[in-house]
Amino acid sequence: MAEHVTCQDVVELATEYLEHTLPADEAALFEQHINFCDGCDWYLDQMRTTVAAVGRIEEEDVPPETREKLLAAFRDWKRA
């Protein structure tokens, strides 16, 4: 890896950085960059916000047919 990372590198390394899977030397270069680059600092914030937003998504509805089948199975199980 080069002695410095560009903004274009930062956007590709963002997930590894947030996952704490970057090797120590790369993580150091990454942090050095975002300390001095507002654009990348904001980009990283956007990624964190994205993760938070996705975390608020509610699950998709269970199709009625599946729901009915499962409830019937549950009632059978209860009786057994």
Next chain:
Amino acid sequence: MTRIGVQRSTASADEVDLLARLRAGDEQAFETLVARHYGTMIAVAQTYVKTRAVAEEVVQDAWLALLQSLDRFEGRSSLKTWILSILVNKAKTRGVREARSVPFASLARERDAPAVEPQRFRGSQDAFPGHWRAYPGRWGAAPDVALEDGETLRVALRAIAGLPLAQQTVIRMRDVEGYSSEEVCTALDVSAANQRVLLHRARSHVRAALEAHLDG
């Protein structure tokens, strides 16, 4: 630094409560669990079998198996981890029988796109190649406001729905439901590196969709 992603190894208080009600035959508790895990179960099942219809059957089989073995669950792993392991078992059996058409390793390679369009960075002739031409927006100012808006979440949901299956499954498991990376790797039978690539593509895609919505 904030740690993103929740890792739960043992059953949470909420799960313990649901489990107790489930064992007592509480239909409401069962419905809650089914609804909560349905999306992920279907997504994971679909990575093993050919059609959505078969995936539906796998999910149903998994719930039946779970009810049969409810007495044996001791709460040493989290409830959702246990549910997932049963699902994967059923899906694998079915997938082998069906000769799974698309192996996950190849799904992991689909759509190799950069996180941000290359035009947004300065070119190689520039004094600062690879640097932003214009900075992305500063969302940090009001993230909660943006997140409380239902339309924002719908944008995120639509973006996820448009992703290739493998990416969709990974982001759903990691960020919607909070499974750990290890659990995702086990359930989908992918390497840690592949899991990260899929997560990265998925998150980058959703970020871009939110950007178009919030800053557009």
